[in-house]
Amino acid sequence: xxxxxxxxxxxxxxxxxxxxxxxxxxxxxxxxxxxxxxxxxxxxxxxxxxxxxxxxxxxxxxxxxxxxxxxxxxxxxxxxxxxxxxxxxxxxxxxxxxxxxxxxxxxxxxxxxxxxxxxxxxxxxxxxxxxxxxxxxxxxxxxxxxxxxxxxxxxxxxxxxxxxxxxxxxxxxxxxxxxxxxxxxxxxxxxxxxxxxxxxxxxxxxxxxxxxxxxxxxxxxxxxxxxxxxxxxxxxxxxxxxxxxxxxxxxxxxxxxxxxxxxxxxxxxxxxxxxxxxxxxxxxxxxxxxxxxxxxxxxxxxxxxxxxxxxxxxxxxxxxxxxxxxxxxxxxxxxxxxxxxxxxxxxxxxxxxxxxxxxxxxxxxxxxxxxxxxxxxxxxxxxxxxxxxxxxxxxxxxxxxxxxxxxxxxxxxxxxxxxxxxxxxxxxxxxxxxxxxxxxxxxxxxxxxxxxxxxxxxxxxxxxxxxxxxxxxxxxxxxxxxxxxxxxxxxxx
Amino acid sequence: xxxxxxxxxxxxxxxxxxxxxxxxxxxxxxxxxxxxxxxxxxxxxxxxxxxxxxxxxxxxxxxxxxxxxxxxxxxxxxxxxxxxxxxxxxxxxxxxxxxxxxxxxxxxxxxxxxxxxxxxxxxxxxxxxxxxxxxxxxxxxxxxxxxxxxxxxxxxxxxxxxxxxxxxxxxxxxxxxxxxxxxxxxxxxxxxxxxxxxxxxxxxxxxxxxxxxxxxxxxxxxxxxxxxxxxxxxxxxxxxxxxxxxxxxxxxxxxxxxxxxxxxxxxxxxxxxxxxxxxxxxxxxxxxxxxxxxxxxxxxxxxxxxxxxxxxxxxxxxxxxxxxxxxxxxxxxxxxxxxxxxxxxxxxxxxxxxxxxxxxxxxxxxxxxxxxxxxxxxxxxxxxxxxxxxxxxxxxxxxxxxxxxxxxxxxxxxxxxxxxxxxxxxxxxxxxxxxxxxxxxxxxxxxxxxxxxxxxxxxxxxxxxxxxxxxxxxxxxxxxxxxxxxxxxxxxx
Numbered sequence: 001x002x003x004x005x006x007x008x009x010x011x012x013x014x015x016x017x018x019x020x021x022x023x024x025x026x027x028x029x030x031x032x033x034x035x036x037x038x039x040x041x042x043x044x045x046x047x048x049x050x051x052x053x054x055x056x057x058x059x060x061x062x063x064x065x066x067x068x069x070x071x072x073x074x075x076x077x078x079x080x081x082x083x084x085x086x087x088x089x090x091x092x093x094x095x096x097x098x099x100x101x102x103x104x105x106x107x108x109x110x111x112x113x114x115x116x117x118x119x120x121x122x123x124x125x126x127x128x129x130x131x132x133x134x135x136x137x138x139x140x141x142x143x144x145x146x147x148x149x150x151x152x153x154x155x156x157x158x159x160x161x162x163x164x165x166x167x168x169x170x171x172x173x174x175x176x177x178x179x180x181x182x183x184x185x186x187x188x189x190x191x192x193x194x195x196x197x198x199x200x201x202x203x204x205x206x207x208x209x210x211x212x213x214x215x216x217x218x219x220x221x222x223x224x225x226x227x228x229x230x231x232x233x234x235x236x237x238x239x240x241x242x243x244x245x246x247x248x249x250x251x252x253x254x255x256x257x258x259x260x261x262x263x264x265x266x267x268x269x270x271x272x273x274x275x276x277x278x279x280x281x282x283x284x285x286x287x288x289x290x291x292x293x294x295x296x297x298x299x300x301x302x303x304x305x306x307x308x309x310x311x312x313x314x315x316x317x318x319x320x321x322x323x324x325x326x327x328x329x330x331x332x333x334x335x336x337x338x339x340x341x342x343x344x345x346x347x348x349x350x351x352x353x354x355x356x357x358x359x360x361x362x363x364x365x366x367x368x369x370x371x372x373x374x375x376x377x378x379x380x381x382x383x384x385x386x387x388x389x390x391x392x393x394x395x396x397x398x399x400x401x402x403x404x405x406x407x408x409x410x411x412x413x414x415x416x417x418x419x420x421x422x423x424x425x426x427x428x429x430x431x432x433x434x435x436x437x438x439x440x441x442x443x444x445x446x447x448x449x450x451x452x453x454x455x456x457x458x459x460x461x462x463x464x465x466x467x468x469x470x471x472x473x474x475x476x477x478x479x480x481x482x483x484x485x486x487x488x489x490x491x492x493x
Numbered sequence: 494x495x496x497x498x499x500x501x502x503x504x505x506x507x508x509x510x511x512x513x514x515x516x517x518x519x520x521x522x523x524x525x526x527x528x529x530x531x532x533x534x535x536x537x538x539x540x541x542x543x544x545x546x547x548x549x550x551x552x553x554x555x556x557x558x559x560x561x562x563x564x565x566x567x568x569x570x571x572x573x574x575x576x577x578x579x580x581x582x583x584x585x586x587x588x589x590x591x592x593x594x595x596x597x598x599x600x601x602x603x604x605x606x607x608x609x610x611x612x613x614x615x616x617x618x619x620x621x622x623x624x625x626x627x628x629x630x631x632x633x634x635x636x637x638x639x640x641x642x643x644x645x646x647x648x649x650x651x652x653x654x655x656x657x658x659x660x661x662x663x664x665x666x667x668x669x670x671x672x673x674x675x676x677x678x679x680x681x682x683x684x685x686x687x688x689x690x691x692x693x694x695x696x697x698x699x700x701x702x703x704x705x706x707x708x709x710x711x712x713x714x715x716x717x718x719x720x721x722x723x724x725x726x727x728x729x730x731x732x733x734x735x736x737x738x739x740x741x742x743x744x745x746x747x748x749x750x751x752x753x754x755x756x757x758x759x760x761x762x763x764x765x766x767x768x769x770x771x772x773x774x775x776x777x778x779x780x781x782x783x784x785x786x787x788x789x790x791x792x793x794x795x796x797x798x799x800x801x802x803x804x805x806x807x808x809x810x811x812x813x814x815x816x817x818x819x820x821x822x823x824x825x826x827x828x829x830x831x832x833x834x835x836x837x838x839x840x841x842x843x844x845x846x847x848x849x850x851x852x853x854x855x856x857x858x859x860x861x862x863x864x865x866x867x868x869x870x871x872x873x874x875x876x877x878x879x880x881x882x883x884x885x886x887x888x889x890x891x892x893x894x895x896x897x898x899x900x901x902x903x904x905x906x907x908x909x910x911x912x913x914x915x916x917x918x919x920x921x922x923x924x925x926x927x928x929x930x931x932x933x934x935x936x937x938x939x940x941x942x943x944x945x946x947x948x949x950x951x952x953x954x955x956x957x958x959x960x961x962x963x964x965x966x967x968x969x970x971x972x973x974x975x976x977x978x979x980x981x982x983x984x985x986x
Contacts, residue, residue, distance in 0.1 A: 088612060109955075111934035119581060122926060124936035129916065131949070234727035238893075238943045400731075419974050423622065423965055430968040433615060441604035443617040445966035450731045456624070456963035462602075463964070470949035471956070472916055473938035475923040481912050 006200045008173040011076045012349055014318050020172040023201025029164075029208050035194035036133045036162035037213045042191050043130070043160045046100045052195070053097035053157060056185035057090040060149055063181060067174065071143040074171040076314035081277060082144070089144040092151055092440050096158035096465070105159070105465045106485055113476075122476045125486040128469035130160035131241075132215030135208045137229065139220035140316050141280040143171040148178035148198060151440075151460055152218035159468035161215070162195045166205040168221075170316050175200075209233050209242075216468055218459065219244035220282070223374075223451045230454050243467045244454040245282060245447065247374045248402040250435050251425065252288040253391060253418055257409035258432075259295035266407050267302025270380065271310070273434035275353045278313040279378030280320075283403050283435040286374055289360065289391055292384040300382060303355055304340040307378075310353050312346020315377060321351050324377030328354060331370050331381070336362045343379045353378035360385040360394050372397055388414060392421060400449025401426040403435035427452060499693040501666040504569045505842055507811050513665040516694025522657075522701050528687035529626045529655035530706045535684045536623070536653045539593045545688070546590035546650060549678035550583040553642055556674060560667065564636040567664040569807035574770060575637070582637040585644055585933050589651035589958070598652070598958045599978055606969075615969045618979040621962035623653030624734075625708030628701045630722065632713035633809050634773045636664040641671035641691060644933075644953055645711035652961035655688040657707070659698040661714075663809050668693075702726050702735075709961055711952065712737035713775070716867075716944045723947050736960045737947040738775060738940065740867040741895040743928050744918065745781040746884060746911055750902035751925075752788035759900050760795025763873065764803070766927035768846045771806040772871030773813075776896050776928040779867055782853065782884055785877040793875060796848055797833040800871075803846045805839020808870060814844050817870030821847060824863050824874070829855045836872045846871035853878040853887050865890055881907060885914060893942025894919040896928035920945060 003022035010017050024032070043049055060067060068082045077085075099105060106127045114121040134156040138147035145151065148165055156163045167175035175198055183193035199208065209217055209232045217233055217240065219226050226246035233242035254266055274285050290296045315321040328343040336358055343354020360383040362368055371381050385391050404426035408415040415431075422429050427448030438446050444461030447453040457467045479487050496515035503510050517525070536542055553560060561575045570578075592598060599620045607614040627649040631640035638644065641658050649656045660668035668691055676686035692701065702710055702725045710726055710733065712719050719739035726735035747759055767778050783789045808814040821836040829851055836847020853876040855861055864874050878884050897919035901908040908924075915922050920941030931939050937954030940946040950960045972980050 084612070091610070109936040111932070111936035114934075117584070117932060117934070119577070119930045119932055121932040121934045124932065124934055126936040126938050132917075230732065231727070234724070234732070239723065239727070239947060241949065415971075416974055419970070427964065428966045428968055429970065431970045431974065433969050437612045439604070439610065439612055439614040439617065441607075441610075441614045441617055443602040443604035443619040443966055445619050445964045447964070449963075454732060456734065458964065470942075471920065471938045471940070471951065473921045473936055475921055476926045477912070477922065477924045478908075481909055481924065 004201065006169070006172045008074050009317065010073060011314050011317050014349060017073060018173065020176055021200050024199040024204040026207050029199060029204055029211060032164050032197040032199055033133055033208070033211045033213050036164050036197055039162045039192040039194045040130070040132065043157070043162060043195060046103060048189060048191055049100040049158055049160060050097040052186055052189040052191055053093045053100065053154060055189050056149065056182050057093035059181045059185050060086065060178070061090050067144070067177060070177050071171060071174040074174055075143050075316055077143070077277060085142060085144045088440065089149050092145065093149065093154050095440055096154040099462055099465060100158040103485065105469065107471070108485055110486070124473050124475055125477070125482060126471050126473040127483065127485055128471050131468050131470055132161060133213055134161040134163045134468055135214050135217040136163050136165040137205060137217065137219040137221060138165060138168040138175065140168050140170045140320070141277070141282070143174045144178070146220045147171065148175045149182060151464055153196065155464040156218070156468045157195065159465050161468045164197045164199060164208060166208055167198055167200045172200060205229065206232060210236060212238065214240065216241045217243065218467065220459065221246070223247040226454065241467065242454055243457050243459065245459055246451040246454065248282055248448065248452045249287045249372065249374050249398060250283055250285045250401055250403045250405070251395070251398055252285045252405040252407060253422065254288065254290045254299060254407040255409060255412050255414045255418065256291045256295065257412045257414070258407040259291050259299050261409040263295050263298035264302040267299045268306045269434055271303050271306030273436045274380045275307060275310050275378045276436050278315050278351070279353065280316060280376065281436045283438060285405060285435055286380050287372065288380055288382045289385055289394060290382050292386045296384055300340055300357065303382070307341045307353050307355050312350035312352040313378070314350050320376065324351055324375065327375040327377070328356070328379050331356055331375065334368055334370065351377060355380055355382060357382045357384065360390050363394050363397060372399065391418070395421050395425065398425055400452045402446060402448045402452045403428045403430060405430045405433065405435055407432060425449065427458070497694065499662070499665045501567050502810065503566060504807050504810050507842060510566060511666065513669055514693050517692040517697040519700050522692060522697055522704060525657050525690040525692055526626055526701070526704045526706045529657050529690055532655045532685040532687045533623070533625065536650070536655060536688060539596060541682060541684055542650055542653060543590040543593040545679055545682040545684055546586045546593065546647060548682050549642060549675050550586035552674045552678050553579065553671070554583050560637070560670060563670050564664060564667040567667055568636050568809055570770060578635060578637045581933065582642050585638065586642065586647050588933055589647040592955055592958060593651040596978065598962065600964070601978055603979070617966050617968055618970070618975060619964050619966040620976060620978055621964050624961050624963055625654060626706055627654040627656045627961055628707045628710040629656050629658040630698060630710065630712040630714060631658060631661040631668065633661050633663045633813070634770070634775070636667045637671070639713045640664065641668045642675060644957055646689065648957040649711070649961045650688065652958050654961045657690045657692060657701060659701055660691055660693045665693060698722065699725060703729060705731065707733065709734045710736065711960065713952065714739070716740040719947065734960065735947055736950050736952065738895070738952055739944040739947065741775055741941065741945045742780045742865065742867050742891060743776055743778045743894055743896045743898070744888070744891055745778045745898040745900060746915065747781060747783040747792060747900040748902060748905050748907045748911065749784045749788065750905045750907070751900040752784050752792050754902040756788050756791035757795040760792045761799045762927055764796050764799030766929045767873045768800060768803050768871045769929050771808050771844070772846065773809060773869065774929045776931060778898060778928055779873050780865065781873055781875045782878055782887060783875050785879045789877055793833055793850065796875070800834045800846050800848050805843035805845040806871070807843050813869065817844055817868065820868040820870070821849070821872050824849055824868065827861055827863065844870060848873055848875060850875045850877065853883050856887050856890060865892065884911070888914050888918065891918055893945045895939060895941045895945045896921045896923060898923040898926065898928055900925060918942065920951070
């Protein structure tokens with residue numbers, strides 16, 4: 001069977017640009033994973049990992065114009081956004097270089113021998129070690145920051161795990177360009193270039209997750225694709241951790257008092273957040289509980305005005321644009337759903353943003369479940385509530401989320417109880433902000449109850465590294481045989 | 494359909510002692526989980542959790558004679574071992590009370606607002622919160638320390654998670670006695686008693702793992718039972734973390750130099766460890782690589798002598814004794830396997846310990862895989878190697894383990910390279926010790942690559958609490974709405 005070609009496609013025209021690669025065969029996957037596995041030992045040195053990450057960051061920064069141009073041609077995300085994403089990506093590589101250097105993630109714990117406990121405690125010294133080869137499934141919507149040089153790759157390398165990356169079909173040329181930069185950085189850092197490998201193809205992705213030498217996986221994408229890979233990871237003879245970020249509605253609650261105080265500001269802010277990058281962020285606020293009545297009407301009017309003013313935009317690919325149009329059509333056709341701004345096709349290759357509205361009381365019924373599912377693209381659903389109890393009833397229907405947002409007034413009688421109800425629903429809870437924009441920080445958490453993520457871990461921020469590690473305890477081990485990090489200080493290296 | 498009765502059985506005679514309970518119906522499971530779910534809020538207060546754990550420890554200590562008698566009647570583990578296990582269990586409850594009080598597990602991280610980063614960092618404050626109702630599947634071989642009042646229950650309660658425990662059928666009366674003590678302790682600590690519930694029955698266990706309000710599970714038991722529950726947990730519409738400890742061979746490598754130096758001591762030590770508690774520890778050393786030649790012969794002779802001297806003993810139940818006898822018979826019948834001590838039936842209700850031996854060169858062949866699988870009970874397999882390369886070849890065949898042990902000489906040329914090969918195989922690596930006996934300590938790790946455990950977490954030691962938590966980050970949240978642990982110090986409570 002001839003290998004399937006992998007094409008780079010221009011989403012602004014739907015036309016193929018160039019053939020970039022071919023899909024990987026099972027033998028090629030096996031070769032890539034074995035080469036990565038063989039490169040593990042070279043990553044044992046944390047200094048070398050940090051050097052690799054910093055060298056890669058410098059190389060990507062130097063190639064900025066070229067990378068941004070390649071990514072824009074395949075994703076239509078535009079040079080401004082992509083220049084920002086590139087800066088975020090290289091900052092993230094340096095952030096994980098610092099983390100590798102510092103070593104706090106090793107979580108060293110030492111229990112000295114104590115014969116008085118039950119049972120007696122021997123000398124125990126514990127630290128975390130890398131799991132092995134990590135499979136990374138790149139995202140469509142972040143061709144850099146959640147793709148080849150993105151957070152999964154950076155955190156896995158910082159942990160000491162070689163990565164085999166499955167490219168997203170929406171940006172294969174960008175992926176090839178970035179992996180070449182990463183592999184050259186590895187060589188320059190004195191490491192085998194097989195610490196990072198790229199493969200293409202849907203079937204290749206399934207082969208990869210099933211490979212016996214793959215020890216863990218990171219994924220950013222749809223519920224359907226992520227769940228299929230999760231199931232494959234769990235169904236292996238030796239199951240492996242699958243850290244997937246699948247989908248999120250990112251609910252927003254606008255309190256009565258907030259609407260009274262800031263209806264116009266909240267409406268404009270929501271419009272900006274939900275249309276940012278054509279609504280193609282996993283943190284897009286896709287569902288809003290807003291009060292019925294005059295203040296809520298003012299909020300909806302402001303939202304409607306701002307969304308009506310946005311220009312139609314190009315989505316990441318035509319299949320996604322089609323799914324968006326189908327999704328909004330299905331939702332708009334539900335009984336009781338109105339369209340303050342009708343989302344839809346803006347032209348041959350663009351889609352227009354929109355707003356749907358519904359009485360919150362209708363959501364408890366069977367027929368409206370689609371309104372509580374993510375619709376990827378520039379649309380949000382406003383559910384109008386007429387009592388505090390109705391807010392609780394609707395929140396009780398929501399699946400897990402990456403984020404949950406409270407828009408409250410300065411003095412707001414409902415704020416505390418609503419925060420308590422929003423916390424179980426999400427991994428990040430925001431007050432008077434918007435969830436798009438995920439800072440790379442120590443305290444960040446980008447994850448949440450399923451389907452937001454498949455595990456209680458984050459894919460952004462310092463603790464993302466925890467996904468690629470497991471503890472090992474050494475008992476009564478002579479100092480000279482211990483890893484240096486576990487020796488007493490006076491025992492040196 | 495009438496509810497199936499649950500009988501307490503005397504393993505010393507195989508006779509039923511008393512009917513203790515009936516198996517839980519699906520409706521009863523639903524009721525138990527909903528009641529536990531409703532009790533969550535009461536556990537939000539860490540001081541209350543600590544009080545519950547300490548009150549429970551005191552109650553169990555006070556009821557010691559009664560509990561030990563009940564457990565001995567059902568498990569035949571003997572009053573000495575059970576008195577020790579009870580002390581370990583109540584020490585563990587107090588250990589987790591201290592952990593709940595101290596709060597380090599909350600893993601508080603604060604990133605202050607910084608507009609200079611890309612993208613800008615808002616004020617982010619992260620901590621860990623309880624996952625929700627935890628299902629605990631009790632172990633056969635530790636009726637206390639890994640059962641109703643055991644480490645899973647203690648760590649889950651310390652994390653703030655109510656527990657629904659599925660009793661092990663080998664000790665239902667002990668389980669009922671212990672849960673009554675725990676529920677009374679909850680009342681005394683001012684908590685709803687539904688923070689701990691006990692259910693019986695195999696089908697009940699499957700109902701429990703599938704219940705939508707169960708958020709995570711802990712399990713200690715067999716590969717078969719554990720895998721079935723793991724698959725059920727992963728196959729749910731909303732998958733949940735399943736922390737199972739399934740099975741472990743616990744390999745030991747005796748170096749050439751160690752055998753030269755301490756053959757007799759190592760043989761006697763191994764005999765004591767592998768026959769302890771009728772070989773019914775998950776950390777029983779079940780596979781030993783020992784050198785061919787005279788020093789290795791002395792080691793095998795010492796092992797043989799010591800094992801021959803042990804009295805036949807009662808296993809936890811007759812089904813387990815039968816599986817042990819079948820397992821050793823199957824292994825002893827393999828080509829090239831000898832029986833320095835023939836394990837087998839010691840009497841109508843007892844089994845005798847044994848030692849199997851084989852040339853390590855035979856293990857690479859297809860027919861000897863059973864020797865590399867755990868055989869629960871008092872037997873170990875000694876594989877005689879004739880080169881360092883052969884040791885590596887055999888280690889490369891082993892599945893994941895809870896422990897791996899190196900028996901080395903003071904000056905041992907093979908020690909460093911062997912430790913490097915043992916580390917990927919296990920969660921705890923021991924030098925010149927024996928793996929039975931798992932101290933409850935900060936640095937303990939009781940887990941390992943599959944099938945030792947299904948996740949890179951520990952079920953013993955301080956970090957066992959990490960299994961029942963997930964992070965949540967609060968963004969730009971007014972101090973008075975933050976959990977007290979996330980406020981700045983000058984903002985008080």
